[in-house]
Amino acid sequence: MGCKIIGCGKALPERRVTNDELASLVDTSDEWIVSRTGIRERRIAVGETATDLGVMAARRALGAEEGGWRSDAAEAVDPASIDLIVCMTISGDTVVPSQAAMLKAALGLPSAVAFDLNAACAGCVYGMDVASQMLELSAAEQRAAAAEGRPPRRNPLRRALVVGTERLTRLVDWTDRATCVLFGDGAGAVVLEWREGEPGVLSSFLRNTDDLDGVLAVGNAFDMTTFPFGGPVEAAGAHSAAMARFGDRAVATLGEAPAEGGEGGASPFIVMDGPAVFKFASNAMAEAACAVLERAGLAIDDVKCIVPHQANERIIKYAAKKLGVGLDRFQVSLASVGNTSASSVLMALADAYLAGRIEPGDAVMLVGFGGGLTSGALLYRA
Numbered sequence: 001m002g003c004k005i006i007g008c009g010k011a012l013p014e015r016r017v018t019n020d021e022l023a024s025l026v027d028t029s030d031e032w033i034v035s036r037t038g039i040r041e042r043r044i045a046v047g048e049t050a051t052d053l054g055v056m057a058a059r060r061a062l063g064a065e066e067g068g069w070r071s072d073a074a075e076a077v078d079p080a081s082i083d084l085i086v087c088m089t090i091s092g093d094t095v096v097p098s099q100a101a102m103l104k105a106a107l108g109l110p111s112a113v114a115f116d117l118n119a120a121c122a123g124c125v126y127g128m129d130v131a132s133q134m135l136e137l138s139a140a141e142q143r144a145a146a147a148e149g150r151p152p153r154r155n156p157l158r159r160a161l162v163v164g165t166e167r168l169t170r171l172v173d174w175t176d177r178a179t180c181v182l183f184g185d186g187a188g189a190v191v192l193e194w195r196e197g198e199p200g201v202l203s204s205f206l207r208n209t210d211d212l213d214g215v216l217a218v219g220n221a222f223d224m225t226t227f228p229f230g231g232p233v234e235a236a237g238a239h240s241a242a243m244a245r246f247g248d249r250a251v252a253t254l255g256e257a258p259a260e261g262g263e264g265g266a267s268p269f270i271v272m273d274g275p276a277v278f279k280f281a282s283n284a285m286a287e288a289a290c291a292v293l294e295r296a297g298l299a300i301d302d303v304k305c306i307v308p309h310q311a312n313e314r315i316i317k318y319a320a321k322k323l324g325v326g327l328d329r330f331q332v333s334l335a336s337v338g339n340t341s342a343s344s345v346l347m348a349l350a351d352a353y354l355a356g357r358i359e360p361g362d363a364v365m366l367v368g369f370g371g372g373l374t375s376g377a378l379l380y381r382a
């Protein structure tokens with residue numbers, strides 16, 4: 001309760017890539033891509049970094065730049081008032097500093113505590129849940145401290161910036177038609193504010209399902225050129241079904257012996273068993289949606305707008321059917337952006353706010369799934 005979204009924004013790179021353009025790169029067609037996924041085009045970050053995109057989305061959410069949605073359009077959010085920044089990404093510009101730290105510096109947020117969160121494509125739901133729970137706990141700590149006449153024991157957290165930013169197309173094998181048609185780049189951001197006594201987050205549900213069949217993986221680009229100790233780096237993959245299943249394609253080590261006929265070592269591409277992910281996703285979305293409704297004591301008809309992870313329109317249609325609601329209840333934005341992983345739900349949420357689909361008092365559901373395998377949902381009162 002009490003955690004409100006007071007701003008929301010998204011950012012896209014300039015370069016637009018249509019299905020027809022992809023058909024000139026791999027053996028595919030606009031007809032195949034649209035009928036199997038609903039995706040018509042996507043944006044590819046050529047000149048933009050993940051930081052650039054995240055900054056643009058965040059500035060729109062903060063009201064520092066036009067193009068975002070804010071509950072109080074007249075007033076931009078003071079950067080000094082942001083206590084926390086959580087960034088969800090699997091394709092940040094650097095491992096260290098974290099993407100959140102880069103955004104903090106670029107946005108000029110003097111007092112924000114910053115960290116990254118990786119829950120793959122379910123990142124937005126996880127990030128929103130973690131940030132809102134931190135604000136809620138902080139409010140409880142403030143109340144307790146005041147009641148006991150003592151100073152608070154922890155950093156007070158009243159406002160949080162939650163950002164998803166992805167330059168996912170750098171993790172895509174552009175010769176693999178089964179994956180390269182699915183993904184795109186972009187960023188989404190929200191500003192959360194704790195408002196005592198007002199309804200906010202009503203319920204949440206997060207689940208990790210062990211990926212025992214190894215249906216989805218992105219390797220890590222370890223550079224072994226200076227590693228003097230030998231030994232099979234692949235040993236690290238023994239614990240992962242995805243590593244075992246996809247072998248060299250998942251265990252990416254730059255500087256190792258080149259793949260047969262290749263010019264360099266393996267690269268960290270997204271490798272995926274599409275139909276298996278499809279099956280997992282369809283069920284996981286419905287399960288998470290039902291769980292948050294039950295936890296909040298609401299029915300699906302009480303929910304004004306459902307904002308799902310934008311991976312595939314057929315997955316969203318399946319979830320709608322399982323939940324017994326029309327597709328019109330869902331915000332579907334993927335036709336023009338594809339799957340932007342940890343950015344996708346917040347980008348779609350920005351679309352929903354900007355289209356006027358969400359009004360004060362409405363119940364809104366965010367629901368997602370991703371590699372890991374992660375899934376979850378969050379229900380809030382706007």
Ligand code: ACO
Binds near residue numbers: 179
């Ligand atoms: N163009 C033309 N044909 C293609 C293409 C393409 N781009 N890609 C695959 N095909 C072919 C396959 O080779 C196969 O041919 P075959 O029958 O001769 O072997 C045929 O199309 C059917 O392939 P399937 O993989 O069975 O196709 P499906 O209908 O399952 O659609 C898709 C594939 C779109 C990937 C679907 O399975 C899907 O959306 N899965 C979920 C993916 C997803 O959501 N991923 C995101 C995960 S989130 C994260 O954390 C990254």
